[in-house]
Amino acid sequence: MTPSVPKTTRTIVLANPPIGEVQADTFKLEEWPLAELKDGEVLLKMLAFGNEPAQRCWMDGNTDPRRLYVEPVKQGDAVRAFGIGEILVSKSDKWEVGQRVTGVFVWQEYLVVNEGGINGEAAVIPGMSEWIWLGIFGLNGLTAWAGATKECNLKPEHTVLVSGAAGAVGSVFVQIAKKVIGCKKVVGVAGGREKCDWVKSLGADDCVDYKSKSFKKDLQAALPDYADVFFDLAGGKVLDVALTVVARHGFISQCGALDIYNGKPLELTNYREVIYNRLTIKGFIIIDHMGSIAEATGDLGKWVQEGKISFTGGETVVDTKFEDVPKTWQMLFSGATRGKLITKLV
Template identity: 45%
Template sequence: MEESIKTRQWQLAHKPRHEPQLSGPEQTFKLAEVDLPEPKDDEVLLKLLSYSNDPAQRGWIDPDIPAERLYVPPVKIGQPMSAFGLAEVVESKSSKFSKGDTVTAPTGWTEYAIVKAGSCQPAKDLPSGLSKTHYLGALGLTGLTAYFGLTEVGQTTKDDVVVVSGAAGATGMMAVQIAKKIIGSKKVIGIAGTDEKCRWVEKLGADVCLNYKSKSFAEDLKKETPAPDGYASVFYDNVGGEILDLTLTRMGSGGRIIACGAISSYNTSAERTTGLKNWFEIIIMRLKAQGFIVLDYANKFGQAIELFNKSLQDGKLTLDESSETVVKTPFEDVPKTWLKLFEGSNQGKLVTQLV
């Protein structure tokens, strides 16, 4: 590349305390055009193909979370919104990658990016013509989050009754399959937001999936976790809020709560740490609740990915078009697609595919 290249970016303009705004005086993101320099040694120039949409991104732009409490640097005003991307190598100054390779990398919301070659992971062709966008979800950090949450944090076994909230989401749908088909837990109960999603989660392997919007949800959950032998022993929680509060009452003695996410409160900061009525259940039932970040287990990523690949070949993992919601998006609408995360409209992983 003989001269700099121009690229558009979506940069952070205002840190939202509630729902991010697409327009108005407190618009969360602004569209900008910047010049990128030539890549240096051991760097690559990438053209973005798709973005991963993750609930965790909401925390990276929250003004009420101090930087020292985050596991990654927060996005600063004027910086591109942080995101993982699937991209094509346009130019390489590294022996690791060649022009035309497809990779995943932390790129941000930008059309082109220059990144260190060491931060890129190859995205090779997948069997049966599976889309490479799965590297942003089930075969990437999302699937790894489900796996290490269950195995390392929850210490899940074949003898466990496992409940998974957000079971039709990107992490939840992998947690259901891993618990039932790889670990072999005796009962897996999913929780999702529509009857259609519940039936899909059951097809993935859940013994039953309950619609939390149903008027009978509380009774349904009680029925599926009968006292005392049918109580849940592991709760993989992606949602928090009222669902967590209710599930605390259905946990058996010594149960483990895998605190992965709390999407129910991400856009309502005042309620983020309040609202649990059943905290006493943790005491009387000797429950363990542990939060975690998937990066804690980075040294084990390789062996987990190998297990995923073998499980795909053995039919223990189901991955197809229904496992992700790919939204074809012009660059001008990237923030709009991201906000679909908080509407509950996606099934499986929500991916922004640039057009």
């Protein structure tokens, strides 16, 4: 390395795997040495991190690693995260200095990465957000695509319910369901009138506020003939109420459970509906569809160009000092964000 290249990097590690809510001592800021670059490696300066509810699952202190779908983040590990970084130094034949790349990285300011750990270039596309590779063209868009086309197998005749409809995955799913597939009726669930209005602007026929005291009554009024398909990203209370409006022999794709990731217990008072109405509930994780990334990326790019999917208003970008990266991530659980939550390092 040349003298102008950093020799160390600030790193946020998992100090105490959380059981229940994340605590003040869950994370720790440390200074780590940077390894000398080997052939096939690059040095990145991190520009932004994507924030995923699943990160809470990866670091959970009460989960059997054998039951987890990825390698857990262990005590003392740097916290894993999707991100975009700029190449400062390259010993790779595939990547050049100055290119912006995306991948599954960690919470570090600078990072030595093998070229095999880079997912692709995060080029700035004129007229689009510079962070779109962390949202629509990243994990969230791919998840919405696979959820709609592969897991739920949506058809025009379907009435569809989507929870977390103002979130990074749900907002894209709503648009695919209504504007691409042309589902008969699409109803979203979101927190607050402002978010619900935005979900309807994306194409949803209706959106119900789960924070309202009349949530159950409002949801039943929005779906008098029930939903054939329920794409659930929320879990908890929303799932419990939604069980009363899924049609007999209906399908529930359980893609997320944000309401319970941070230690809140799951209470289902309406679970008998699964039996009475012979409902099918199937868990869904995007890693089951990694072989379809090229198809998904092609479709999503085409739909954006055609105006069927909009990213307008679909990002919450937070300017963040590196030491405050965990605080921005925790905004996911506050209900204060809309669309994709992006940590922009400043």
